[in-house]
Amino acid sequence: MSHPVVLLHGMWCTGANWARVREILEPRGYACFSPTLPAHEPVPDQPLQVGRCSLRDYLGFAEDAIAAQGYTQRPVLVGHGMGALLAQQLAARVDALALVLLNPAPPAGGAGLRPLRFAAISPWLATGTFWRRPYKPAFERAARILFNGIAADRHRALYETLVHESGRAVSEIALWWADLARAAAIRSDDVRCPVYVVSCGEDRLIPDAVARRVAARYAPVAQRHYPDRGHWVIDDEETEEMMHGICSWLRPIERREEAAARAR
Template sequence: MSTPVVLIHGMWCTGGDWKRVRDLLEPRGYRCHAPTLPAHEPTADQPLRVGDRSLREYRDFLEQYIREQDFRTPPILVGHSMGALLAQQLAARIPVFAAVLLTPAAPWGINAAGLANLAPFARVLGRWGFWNRPYKFSREAAAAYVYNGLSPERQKACYERMVHESGRVAYEIGLWWADWGKTTSVDADAVRCPVYVVSCGADRLTPAFAVRRVAGLYPQATHRHYPDRGHWVIDDEETEEMIHGICGWLRPLEQRAARGQQAPR
């Protein structure tokens, strides 16, 4: 029986952005599910539908989606960027076999702000009412901050797939200290599953210093750092090696579970 994996995408993305990862995981026996978050389907009216969506809506959608699959065994959650923040929130709420956090956005209480990763948001955050408006990076900003490390051709192809994101979610994540509802908070003590965290030295959106603090929330976490990679780890030159390492980490956990033993915490 193949192990269920739920792939949770990040900002400006859809479930289709997981194609490379799916192509690497499925031959290894993992049954991948890559839902597209609410209002992220690439339709003509997508910007109009996404502007005021909340991270809480995304989390609730994913929780319902996972419950509706009625998996025979708890799934592995693999999240990228914002999706890795959602994976943390879900792992604190529902049974999860393991959580893989790829360049995760930081939960409430961790300051991830720096000049490098605030710069691309300046144009967005400077507009009145941005918290209810859709937004999307310019081609130049996306190349510099999201797809840095990819070839110009790959950057162009990725940008053509990029959808708009919710201004409200940008507020909830980027200005967490002003969000009295603590929408991005995670009950780290309730995350009891094994955790694998990936940080990257050239990541200009979720900088390595903040990702190290995310890993520090979980005493059971395994942390892998790539000094030269950027943010777009789900389809770059080292994606295959990364997935190989993740699978190597997962196999002993799965073997122990198959023998009826509890996965290590």
């Protein structure tokens, strides 16, 4: 049996958005856990619930949810977008076997790089009180920034899976320098497991330069760049190939862990 895998979703998503990845991992023996972050369940008052949630709320929830699983093996943490930022923060707190970051939002301190493409969230920024307003991009904008590279006839169905995101959480990522609580901060030296980073040249939410800068924070790190893919790598035409590559990277790490366990 392979190690457990914790899948952390990104902005506007729920745990259900990991369905394609689970379909690939579970037949390989990975027990997948894909929690839905607080106030992200698609209920009628979801926008009201999520509006002022902080990244700190998400992180505390995720840490408690992992602890509640009672794992006897070290988990693999996999995050996408905002979920990849949470995965980095968790890897500094949880004894993880490995960390996989798909188009990761970066920790605070981006060294001059914008952590998000502001054009993707400009309507929300224009509200004036964006830090306490829930936000979900209009369909046309989501099609451009999230689903580019995916067949247009899938866009509407994908859009219907999205929920509103917390204005506070988005501002903690996009405007980290104004967040005195530094909710997006992390001490990279506290992440001691191997790291795998995916970046995409056509990502219109998180620039590939940001994802590469994230990779540069860690060692050992493996990187895979897809010049023609967009942000939605969790369910596009290359998801299966990407996950097979990640599994191939994980296998030697798992074998070393198993050998160490036998030697103890």
